[in-house]
Amino acid sequence: MNFTLNVWRQKSANSPGQMESYQAKDISPDASFLEMLDVVNNELEAAGKEPIAFDHDCREGICGACGMVINGRPHGPRSGVTTCQLYMRNFNDGDTLTLEPWRAKAFPVVRDLVVDRGAFDRIIQAGGYIGVSTGNAPDANALPVPKDNAELAMDAAACIGCGACVAACKNASAMLFVSAKVSHLGLLPQGRAEAARRVEGMVAKMDEEGFGNCTNTGACEAECPKSISISNIARMNRELVCAKIFG
Numbered sequence: 001m002n003f004t005l006n007v008w009r010q011k012s013a014n015s016p017g018q019m020e021s022y023q024a025k026d027i028s029p030d031a032s033f034l035e036m037l038d039v040v041n042n043e044l045e046a047a048g049k050e051p052i053a054f055d056h057d058c059r060e061g062i063c064g065a066c067g068m069v070i071n072g073r074p075h076g077p078r079s080g081v082t083t084c085q086l087y088m089r090n091f092n093d094g095d096t097l098t099l100e101p102w103r104a105k106a107f108p109v110v111r112d113l114v115v116d117r118g119a120f121d122r123i124i125q126a127g128g129y130i131g132v133s134t135g136n137a138p139d140a141n142a143l144p145v146p147k148d149n150a151e152l153a154m155d156a157a158a159c160i161g162c163g164a165c166v167a168a169c170k171n172a173s174a175m176l177f178v179s180a181k182v183s184h185l186g187l188l189p190q191g192r193a194e195a196a197r198r199v200e201g202m203v204a205k206m207d208e209e210g211f212g213n214c215t216n217t218g219a220c221e222a223e224c225p226k227s228i229s230i231s232n233i234a235r236m237n238r239e240l241v242c243a244k245i246f247g
Contacts, residue, residue, distance in 0.1 A: 001027045001088055004096040005040065007052055013108050013116075019098075022052075029089035033076065034059060034066060036088055052099075053112035059084040061225065064160030067167070068113045069100040074164035074223045082162060082225045102163050104172035106210045119209040120161050120177060127201035128181040132193050149187045156184035158226040165220035165228075171212030176220040178206050179236035180228050186239060196243035203240055 003024040010017030022044070027036050034056050041051035057065035066083040070076035076086045091097065099113060107115040159180035166172050182199050185191035191198070214233055221230045 001029055001091075001093045003027065003036070003088075003091065003094070006096065006098045007112070008100045009052070009112055010101075010109050011111065013110060017109065027088050029087070031088050032059070032084055033070070033086040033088065034084050053110075053114050055114050056084060061085045062160065064162035067102060067115075067162045067164060069098075069102065069167055071098050074102070074167040075162075075225055079222070080225060080227055082160075085225075102167040104163075104166045104211070106172065106174070107163060107166060115163075117161070117163050119211070120163065120174070122209065123174070123178060123202050123205045124181065126205035127194070127198035128185070130185060130191050130194065132190070143189055145188060153184045153187040156180040156187070156228065156232055159184075159224075159228050160226060162225060164223045164225060166211065168219040168223035169212065169214075170217065170219070171215060173214045173220070174206050174209075174211040175214040175233045175236070176224065176228055176230060178202050179232035182236045182239060183232045186235075195239060196246070199236060199239040200243050203236070 005022045005024055006019050007022060008017055009020045022040055024036055024040050027039060031039070034054070037052060037054060044051050055065045055067060057063040059066070061082045061084060064082070067075065068083055070083070070086070075081060075083045076090070078086055078090055101107075101109050101113045102115045102117075104115075106119045107117055110116050157180075159177060161177060163177070165176040166174050182202060185198065186195045216230070218230055221228065
């Protein structure tokens with residue numbers, strides 16, 4: 001399979017960027033999108049040119065490191081997958097593919113398709129953890145958890161923090177990411193003791209980092225590779241109101 005790639009190239013955060021065109025030739029339909037980029041980069045390096053910089057790590061859809069906008073959609077045209085799980089057979093031979101980084105004020109471009117997602121780390125540091133000392137690990141059934149809460153918490157915990165929700169949102173909102181972290185801890189009894197501190201701290205840090213607000217378009221849920229539900233945003237808003245009123 002052969003493709004034309006229009007790729008955003010930017011040497012550093014402070015330098016201007018521009019689109020550049022490359023040819024990806026004789027690509028196996030079973031190659032992943034990142035493997036296709038590896039082939040293109042090998043050819044660029046062989047020609048003495050700078051390879052295309054992009055984020056990756058596990059390449060198994062777990063870490064959330066991979067992330068780019070492909071033809072206007074975060075992670076590409078397939079739903080429920082990360083960029084590393086996207087295969088070239090999902091495109092047509094001869095297609096032109098446009099590759100851009102996440103576009104958000106809070107995700108400054110580092111180089112080419114790589115953005116700094118450190119804002120997510122700082123939001124987690126503001127409260128996305130359980131700080132209560134629980135001593136030794138209790139027996140598995142010592143603390144009963146309602147089945148519905150356990151399932152909702154597990155669904156929210158599937159968030160890998162890739163940032164596709166931010167890239168998809170017209171306001172560059174991080175509400176889906178933050179609400180997933182608030183939900184997966186707050187729904188469990190171990191996390192209830194710090195629920196008010198957690199939601200206030202994380203929402204304040206999210207605003208401080210420059211993310212936009214939510215206007216309920218649902219684009220974040222549609223593009224999330226783990227299909228995190230926007231019902232978590234409603235839950236987080238309730239938690240925040242309760243924290244403001246009752247402390």
